[in-house]
Amino acid sequence: xxxxxxxxxxxxxxxxxxxSWGINRTMAQIHALLLISPVELNxxxxxxxxxxxxxxxxxxxxALMDWGLVHKEMKTGERKEFFVAEKxxxxxxxxxxxxxxxxxxxxxxDILSGLxxxxxxxxxxxxxxKVIRDVQLFSQKAxxxxxxxxxxxxxxxxxxxxxxxx
Amino acid sequence: xxxxxxxxxxxxxxxxxxxSWGINRTMAQIHALLLISPVELNxxxxxxxxxxxxxxxxxxxxALMDWGLVHKEMKTGERKEFFVAEKxxxxxxxxxxxxxxxxxxxxxxDILSGLxxxxxxxxxxxxxxKVIRDVQLFSQKAxxxxxxxxxxxxxxxxxxxxxxxx
DNA sequence: GAGTGTGTTTAAATTTTTTTGAAAACTACG
DNA sequence: CGTAGTTTTCAAAAAAATTTAAACACACTC
Numbered sequence: 001x002x003x004x005x006x007x008x009x010x011x012x013x014x015x016x017x018x019x020s021w022g023i024n025r026t027m028a029q030i031h032a033l034l035l036i037s038p039v040e041l042n043x044x045x046x047x048x049x050x051x052x053x054x055x056x057x058x059x060x061x062x063a064l065m066d067w068g069l070v071h072k073e074m075k076t077g078e079r080k081e082f083f084v085a086e087k088x089x090x091x092x093x094x095x096x097x098x099x100x101x102x103x104x105x106x107x108x109x110d111i112l113s114g115l116x117x118x119x120x121x122x123x124x125x126x127x128x129x130k131v132i133r134d135v136q137l138f139s140q141k142a143x144x145x146x147x148x149x150x151x152x153x154x155x156x157x158x159x160x161x162x163x164x165x166x
Numbered sequence: 167x168x169x170x171x172x173x174x175x176x177x178x179x180x181x182x183x184x185x186s187w188g189i190n191r192t193m194a195q196i197h198a199l200l201l202i203s204p205v206e207l208n209x210x211x212x213x214x215x216x217x218x219x220x221x222x223x224x225x226x227x228x229a230l231m232d233w234g235l236v237h238k239e240m241k242t243g244e245r246k247e248f249f250v251a252e253k254x255x256x257x258x259x260x261x262x263x264x265x266x267x268x269x270x271x272x273x274x275x276d277i278l279s280g281l282x283x284x285x286x287x288x289x290x291x292x293x294x295x296k297v298i299r300d301v302q303l304f305s306q307k308a309x310x311x312x313x314x315x316x317x318x319x320x321x322x323x324x325x326x327x328x329x330x331x332x
Numbered sequence: 333g334a335g336t337g338t339g340t341t342t343a344a345a346t347t348t349t350t351t352t353g354a355a356a357a358c359t360a361c362g
Numbered sequence: 363c364g365t366a367g368t369t370t371t372c373a374a375a376a377a378a379a380t381t382t383a384a385a386c387a388c389a390c391t392c
Binding site for chain 3: 209210220221224225228245246247
C-alpha cells in the first residue's frame with residue numbers, strides 16, 4: 001500500500017476510535033498525525049494536512065497538551081510553535097487512563113458516596129441502597145487498580161497486563 | 167437524603183458517565199432506572215419516569231438488550247412487555263467489555279493489520295511503520311487480556327483485579 | 333373485520349457538539 | 363512606541379446526534 005493511503009486510513013481509524021471514546025474526532029486525528037510524524041509540526045502543517053481551521057487546530061492541540069499526549073516545542077530562530085506527540089505507547093495509555101479516571105471515575109465516586117444513606121424503608125429504597133453499594137464497591141476497586149497501574153513505572157504496567165493474562 | 171432526590175441524582179450521574187463513554191445519555195438513564203428498580207418496568211413506566219417519548223424508549227431499550235444489559239420479560243395475562251436490568255455488576259461489566267471490544271478494538275486491529283506493509287523508504291514511511299507496529303502490539307495485548315477477562319467466570323474477574331492491585 | 337392496545341419505524345424537529353472565521357491579544361524586533 | 367507574525371478567544375454557523383410525533387404494524391377481542 002502507498003504511504004499516503006495508509007497514512008490517511010490510520011488517521012481516519014484513530015479519529016473514529018477516539019469518537020467512540022468521548023474524544024472528539026479532530027483531536028484524535030491531530031494526535032494520529034503527530035504520532036506518525038518523524039518531525040515536529042506547526043499549526044499550519046496540521047491545518048493543511050487535516051483541512052481544519054486555525055481555531056480548531058489551536059483548541060484541540062491545547063486539549064491534547066492537557067492530556068499530556070502532545071508537547072509544545074520552540075525552535076531557535078523560529079517564531080512558530082511546533083508540536084510533538086508523546087510516542088511511548090505506555091506513557092500514552094497511562095496518561096489517558098489518568099485523565100479519564102480523574103474526569104469520570106472520581107466524580108462518580110463522589111456522587112455515590114453522597115447516596116449511601118437514603119431515608120425510608122420502602123422496597124424501592126432498599127433496592128436502591130443495595131445497588132448503590134454494589135456500584136460503589138466495584139468503582140472503588142476499579143479506581144484502586146487504575147491508580148496502581150498509573151503510579152507504577154512503565155514496565156510494571158505491561159508486566160501486570162501479562163499477569164492478568166496469566 | 168430523600169429517596170426521590172437520591173434516585174434522580176443517580177440517574178443523572180449515570181447518564182453523564184454514559185455519555186462520556188460514547189453511550190447516549192438516555193440509554194444510560196434507562197439503564198440506571200432499571201438497575202435500581204426492585205420490579206420489572208414496562209415502556210409506559212419508563213416513559214413517564216424519564217419524560218421521554220415512546221419511540222425513544224423503544225430504541226434505547228433495544229440497544230440495552232443488544233448489549234445484554236436489559237432483558238425483556240412477559241407477564242402472563244399482561245399484553246405489555248416488561249424490562250429488567252441485569253443486576254450482577256460483574257456481568258454488567260463483562261457485557262460492556264465484550265461489546266466494546268467487539269465494536270472498537272477488533273475493527274481497529276483489522277485496520278492495523280492492513281497497514282503493516284507500506285511502500286517506500288522515506289523517513290515518513292519508516293516512522294509510520296514503527297508506530298503502527300507499536301500500536302498493534304499494544305492493542306493485541308489489550309485484546310488478549312480482555313478476552314481472558316470476559317471468558318473466565320465472574321469470580322475470576324474480581325480476583326484478577328485484586329491480583330493486579332497486588 | 334372493526335376496534336383497541338401495544339410495539340416499531342422513520343422523517344422532521346430539536347438539541348448538542350463541533351467548527352469556523354474574524355477580531356483581539358500577545359510577542360519579538362526594529 | 364509601531365508593526366508584522368503568530369496564537370488565542372469566542373460568537374455565529376454548520377454538522378452531527380438525539381428526540382419526537384405521527385404513521386404503520388401486529389395481535390388480540392368482541
